[in-house]
Amino acid sequence: MKRSVALLALLAFFLSAFAVTNAHADDPRQGLFINLTTDDTWSASKAIYFAHQRVLQSGHEPVAIWLNVRGIYLADRKRASDVHGPMTESGHSIQDTMRAFIKDGGRVIACAACAQAGGLTPADFIEGVEMGNPDLVLGILFDPNVKTLTW
Numbered sequence: 001m002k003r004s005v006a007l008l009a010l011l012a013f014f015l016s017a018f019a020v021t022n023a024h025a026d027d028p029r030q031g032l033f034i035n036l037t038t039d040d041t042w043s044a045s046k047a048i049y050f051a052h053q054r055v056l057q058s059g060h061e062p063v064a065i066w067l068n069v070r071g072i073y074l075a076d077r078k079r080a081s082d083v084h085g086p087m088t089e090s091g092h093s094i095q096d097t098m099r100a101f102i103k104d105g106g107r108v109i110a111c112a113a114c115a116q117a118g119g120l121t122p123a124d125f126i127e128g129v130e131m132g133n134p135d136l137v138l139g140i141l142f143d144p145n146v147k148t149l150t151w
Contacts, residue, residue, distance in 0.1 A: 030060055030145055030146070030147065031060055031061050031062040031063055031064070031140070031143065031145055031146040031147070032051060032055045032060060032062075032063050032064070032146065032147050032148075032149060033064050033066065033140050033141050033146050033147070033148045033149070034047055034050075034051050034063075034064070034065045034066065034148075034149050034150075034151055035066050035068065035148065035149070035150040035151070036048075036065050036066065036067055036068070036071040036074070036151050037068055037069040037070065037071050037150070037151070038069075038070055038071055038151070039070040039071060039072075039073040039074055041074070041081045041082060041094050043151060044071065044074050044094055044151070045094060045097060046151070047065065047151035048065065048094070048097045048098060048101055049097070051063050051065055051101060051106060052097075052100065052101040052104065052106055056101065056104055056105060056106050057104070061105070062107060062140060062143075062146065063105075063106045063107070064106070064107040064108075064109055064140050065098075065101070065106065065107070065108050065109070066109045066111065066132065066137060066141075067108060067109065067110045067111060067114075067129075068110075068111035068114045068132075069111075069114055070118075071111075071114075072110050072111060072114045072115050072118050072120060073118060073120075074094050074095070074098065075095070075098060075108060075110055075124075075125040075126050075129045076120060076124050076125065076126075077095065077124060077125065077126045078124065079095075080093070081093045081094040081095065095126045098126060098128075098129070099126060099127070099128065102127075102128035102129075103128075107130060107140075108128065108129045108130065109129070109130045109131075109132040109136060109137060109140075110122075110125060110129050110130065110131055110132055111132050111137075112131050112132050112133060115131070
């Protein structure tokens, strides 16, 4: 009897987990907010690639990358950057990768406080990068249809 109850409880657990997982599977509006804190171009290129090619191109929206802490340096138009890994062959810089993401509808948001601390102004950023503010960032971050990922 105990074994039957345990099996029924386990089955109920798996069915409820399946129902929760599938509740969002058919919703193309589920967005992604990536908190990108590094200026390491290998990590950043993977984050931007994932956001662009895997999430945005799959129809999810909004897809936003929030550049904060050292991540704000990635959007500096004067900063040279090389891209590591499989993206090396394309010859694109990290800024080129962000431009393509923005062109396709992705959003790149720079932390205003981090930019100020890093000595950057909006004029230093590549075209399309938005200067963040609490309403903009919190509006996306706390949207119930947006998931958050830190890179």
